[in-house]
Amino acid sequence: MTPAPSGHSPRKAPKQARSRRTVGHILAAAARVFGELGYAATTTDRIAQRAEVSVGSLYQYFPNKDAVLHALALRHLEEADAAVRAALSSAGRPPASDRAWLEPLVDAVVTIHAHDPALQRVILDEASRSPELVAAYTASHAATVRTVAELLLEVPGGHIHDPGQAALLAVTTVESVTHRFAGHGQPFDSATLSAELLEMLTAYLVAKRTS
Amino acid sequence: MTPAPSGHSPRKAPKQARSRRTVGHILAAAARVFGELGYAATTTDRIAQRAEVSVGSLYQYFPNKDAVLHALALRHLEEADAAVRAALSSAGRPPASDRAWLEPLVDAVVTIHAHDPALQRVILDEASRSPELVAAYTASHAATVRTVAELLLEVPGGHIHDPGQAALLAVTTVESVTHRFAGHGQPFDSATLSAELLEMLTAYLVAKRTS
DNA sequence: CTAGAATATGAGGAATTACTCAGGTTTGGT
């Protein structure tokens, strides 16, 4: 048993420019190594080696191996969250149609996941094992679903029975399908995947409005 | 020629009833331990302990830790594949509507994944790392997509431009969304998830037929 | 310039784990 030295926060905060560069190198190297080798085969020694830094330096800023991946996961979540928020606010309010907000959302999610799917797989796995990350991901996801539910209400053209439920399925579908196609060798290119997903979701929402 | 120390085939085949029971116990224990602790924290010693068997016995039938998970993955794939095939053939031929074949398919997939999602997550992860498993899963998936594409053509009511593409998205959507909801704490129960997925997919296919 | 704080180093300790093997027990055919 590892004597769990509390959580994931940096053991020491980098104060000088030099150490901030070091931390940057470590994270960049970790992203590559985790992506290439997966979680189990990635060792702190190898990360340090790839970062051209000694293991000791790594352990000055990260209390353990998980903390490095944890940091990568948080960074990724923030980027994704920002992109999704930008996409959702790019649609007018109220949006002219479901397509008006769905299209940028789908594009944003597909674009995000097109980059380094192997690493994202490792990150997602870690995310499900850390309570703190689970909380962060859940919060971000919930916020997106809430926004989408509001948009659903504002779009003219018919009433939806349970907007929360519809929003949840729509958002989850975009995320999980995209992830799946990114992970496997994709038989779809990003453009057709976006288009087809969009078609499916608009059809779903239209059906819900008229039924 | 000594046979290649092949990666995952049993080191020795169980011949007597006693050893077949042993292998059964090992697999059952492995399923529980992998599901509870995840891949990394699962040790062969712990599996053996849970199976009330010595480590040595485990290594008589499995060349290494991965081989145990590999066996679990193959078993799961076979069960899932059989369930999907049964569901698809339960619809009449030609099916009366898209709903006629979609409903049993969605139900089957949701039902399968409702059981022990934690273990399935570990299995899926292993599946993406073993070329042999990747091949098996890809083959099964491709066969399903092919069957669905044929059904799409047989359903009366309009022509679909690219049945292969539509079938691929439909099947992938069912699998990945179901998996996602199973993995996380599900805000949907199985019944509503099935119903909602069904609604989305029928809407999609109807739209494709009339457009 | 200088002192002390910040940062970097990397060999090695401690712990864990996958896997072996020499020797025992059980089984089933004859």
Added chain:
DNA sequence: ACCAAACCTGAGTAATTCCTCATATTCTAG
């Protein structure tokens, strides 16, 4: 009953990996 093959055992080994710490180097404030 007998024996060879099948099966089981579990302490021990070799390898791996996480992480520490004593020491060295670099930075910055005064």
